[in-house]
Amino acid sequence: MRQSDFCHGGVSVDFEYTAEQVQLRKAVREFAEAEIAPHVAEWDEGQIFPLDVIRKLGKLGYMGAIFPEELGGGGLGYIEYSIIIEELSRVDGSVGIIVAAHTSLCSNHIYKMGSDEQRRHYIPKLASGEWIGCWSLTEPEAGSDAAGTRTTAAMDNGEWVLNGAKTFTTNAHYADVCVAMAVTDRAAAQHGISAFVIEKDTPGFRAGKKENKLGLRASATGEVIFDGCRLKPCHLLGKLNEGFVDSLRVLDGGRISIAALSIGMAQGAYDAALHYSKLRKQFGRPISEFQAIQHKLVDMAVEIDAARLLNYRAASMLDRGLRVTKESSMAKLFASEAAVRIAGEAVQIHGGYGFIKDYPVEKFYRDVKLCTIGEGTSEIQRLVIARQLLKS
Numbered sequence: 276m277r278q279s280d281f282c283h284g285g286v287s288v289d290f291e292y293t294a295e296q297v298q299l300r301k302a303v304r305e306f307a308e309a310e311i312a313p314h315v316a317e318w319d320e321g322q323i324f325p326l327d328v329i330r331k332l333g334k335l336g337y338m339g340a341i342f343p344e345e346l347g348g349g350g351l352g353y354i355e356y357s358i359i360i361e362e363l364s365r366v367d368g369s370v371g372i373i374v375a376a377h378t379s380l381c382s383n384h385i386y387k388m389g390s391d392e393q394r395r396h397y398i399p400k401l402a403s404g405e406w407i408g409c410w411s412l413t414e415p416e417a418g419s420d421a422a423g424t425r426t427t428a429a430m431d432n433g434e435w436v437l438n439g440a441k442t443f444t445t446n447a448h449y450a451d452v453c454v455a456m457a458v459t460d461r462a463a464a465q466h467g468i469s470a471f472v473i474e475k476d477t478p479g480f481r482a483g484k485k486e487n488k489l490g491l492r493a494s495a496t497g498e499v500i501f502d503g504c505r506l507k508p509c510h511l512l513g514k515l516n517e518g519f520v521d522s523l524r525v526l527d528g529g530r531i532s533i534a535a536l537s538i539g540m541a542q543g544a545y546d547a548a549l550h551y552s553k554l555r556k557q558f559g560r561p562i563s564e565f566q567a568i569q570h571k572l573v574d575m576a577v578e579i580d581a582a583r584l585l586n587y588r589a590a591s592m593l594d595r596g597l598r599v600t601k602e603s604s605m606a607k608l609f610a611s612e613a614a615v616r617i618a619g620e621a622v623q624i625h626g627g628y629g630f631i632k633d634y635p636v637e638k639f640y641r642d643v644k645l646c647t648i649g650e651g652t653s654e655i656q657r658l659v660i661a662r663q664l665l666k667s
């Protein structure tokens with residue numbers, strides 16, 4: 276996928292991966308199969324956060340792929356970033372979401388909206404995996420309606436004082452750095468919310484309850500609590516009162532990573548189902564010879580390709596600095612809903628064995644559901660896309 280060619284409204288479209296992209300996919304797949312696959316079931320069962328793997332991913336340059344090399348990043352684009360998330364998620368969606376929340380939410384918010392000083396302080400540590408990042412927008416009473424944030428930040432003696440609680444924050448319990456949104460001017464509604472960057476040991480800041488989840492159980496999701504948390508003015512991220520608007524821009528890129536997470540898990544489920552269908556014999560022949568099974572495999576393969584193409588279009592546009600609100604929402608909506616269907620069919624192709632934890636499709640079936648919820652539910656994606664369509 277040459278970024279310059281795969282263009283929205285452009286004259287030419289090149290559907291070939293570059294040699295570097297082929298090599299990148301191969302390298303990440305080999306890493307995932309060697310370092311992640313043997314532990315997936317144990318991590319899932321025990322809800323074990325794969326810290327060692329995250330540190331190794333950092334050393335390989337996969338924790339900051341989209342940031343410039345001078346800041347310690349990989350100097351890559353969103354297509355390459357998607358390839359990394361896809362290949363990790365093809366083996367374990369938990370690793371995929373950990374890297375995605377760290378990179379395109381926390382680190383990217385700092386990179387896009389931060390001062391030069393903030394970028395130089397945080398990005399190299401985050402890109403190397405030395406530090407893990409989390410991003411806290413959602414609150415118990417402010418999910419889809421994220422502008423309903425209740426956490427407050429008020430000035431006192433030249434310092435910001437944060438009070439409130441966030442919920443459902445990915446990486447909350449392992450994060451060295453948190454980007455969080457708080458109300459700084461209640462009367463101004465969504466133009467009265469600001470972003471702050473908070474380091475782990477700051478007094479008054481801590482992770483709260485860790486959720487016991489249906490899926491993606493090796494990733495840690497939970498509360499972030501601010502209890503009189505005092506921050507120097509240099510911890511304001513971006514312009515005062517623009518944190519919510521900036522968050523929406525950050526989510527444009529984040530949704531590409533959730534599409535990639537969906538595609539990766541769908542690919543993993545499809546690969547397992549294809550393999551199983553050739554081995555499993557009923558009525559004296561492999562079940563892959565039954566047309567009903569073939570049609571399932573065909574529909575799965577078509578949906579994976581369609582999801583990938585939608586996502587690479589959004590990725591390519593973002594790399595060229597174009598606004599991708601509609602395209603990234605379309606990619607996330609289609610890829611996540613397709614992935615839920617694909618994981619369901621993968622279980623169906625496995626019959627009773629698909630219901631058993633010895634086979635990987637049971638876990639994909641549980642894990643993939645998050646993709647229609649996180650970073651905006653399917654209903655909210657439709658709302659976002661409808662607004663964009665009605666604008667034209």
Ligand SMILES: Cc1cc2nc3c(=O)[nH]c(=O)nc-3n(C[C@H](O)[C@H](O)[C@H](O)COP(=O)(O)OP(=O)(O)OC[C@H]3O[C@@H](n4cnc5c(N)ncnc54)[C@H](O)[C@@H]3O)c2cc1C
Pocket residue numbers: 376410411412413415417418419420442443444445446488491496645648649650651652653654655658
């Ligand atoms: C595993 C996991 C990881 C997450 N990671 C993060 C993270 O790192 N950082 C973060 O900030 N958040 C994170 N989230 C939160 C996630 O983004 C929210 O759960 C999501 O945005 C939905 O919010 P809600 O759960 O409050 O649901 P609600 O907003 O209460 O929605 C409930 C239902 O109502 C529907 N609905 C709501 N409003 C409308 C409307 N206007 N029109 C039509 N339907 C509507 C929704 O689509 C949904 O079906 C995570 C969530 C999970 C489960």
